[in-house]
Amino acid sequence: MNFAMKAVAIAIMGFSLNAMAVQKDITINANVDPALDMTLSDAQPLPASVLMQYIPGVGHGLAPYSMQTKIWSNNYSDVNIRLANDVLLYDRAGSSHTVGIKVTYGGTSTADEVTTAGRTMTKDVLFPGGATTIGTGSIEQELRFTQNPPGEELPAGNYTGVVGIVLTQSTTATPPAV
Structure with missing residues (x-):
C-alpha cells in the first residue's frame, strides 16, 4: 500500500x-x-512601417525617408516598377487634409520617380555583372519617400498612408539606347 500511495503522489x-x-x-x-x-x-x-519626421517651421515639413534596397530575381531580365496607387497620407483624426508623397527609386531626379504609370529598369543597370550576378541581388539603390510638395507646413494631426510598390519582370525586350 505504501508503494501505491507513492505512485499516486508522483x-x-x-x-x-x-x-x-x-x-x-x-x-x-x-x-x-x-x-x-x-x-x-x-x-x-x-x-x-516607417516614421517620417516632421520639422516645424517655414520650408521644412516632413523630412525625406530613405532606405538602401536590392532587387532579387531568378531571371536576368528587365524589371518594371510602379506604384499600386498614388501615395497620400490621411489624418487619422478625420480632418480633410492630405499629404502627397513622392516615391523615387535609384536617385532623386524626375527620371527616378516611381508613379502608377511605372517605368522599366534595365537588367544591365540592375545587374551590371551580367546573368551570373543575379544570385547576389541587384546593385544597391535608394528607395526614398518625400513630401510632395516639399516643405509644406502641415496642420497638427496623426497622418498615415500606404506605399504599394509593384515589381514585375519585363516581358518585352528593352529597346536599344539611342
Whole structure:
C-alpha cells in the first residue's frame, strides 16, 4: 500500500506541473514570389512601417525617408516598377487634409520617380555583372519617400498612408539606347 500511495503522489505532482505550463504562439507570415523580390540591401525584409519626421517651421515639413534596397530575381531580365496607387497620407483624426508623397527609386531626379504609370529598369543597370550576378541581388539603390510638395507646413494631426510598390519582370525586350 505504501508503494501505491507513492505512485499516486508522483502522478498528482506530474499533473500539477503540467497545470503550470505556459504556451507562447508566434504567427509567421511570408509573402512569396519565387521569381522577384525587393529587400533592404542586407537582404532583410522591407519595414512594415516607417516614421517620417516632421520639422516645424517655414520650408521644412516632413523630412525625406530613405532606405538602401536590392532587387532579387531568378531571371536576368528587365524589371518594371510602379506604384499600386498614388501615395497620400490621411489624418487619422478625420480632418480633410492630405499629404502627397513622392516615391523615387535609384536617385532623386524626375527620371527616378516611381508613379502608377511605372517605368522599366534595365537588367544591365540592375545587374551590371551580367546573368551570373543575379544570385547576389541587384546593385544597391535608394528607395526614398518625400513630401510632395516639399516643405509644406502641415496642420497638427496623426497622418498615415500606404506605399504599394509593384515589381514585375519585363516581358518585352528593352529597346536599344539611342
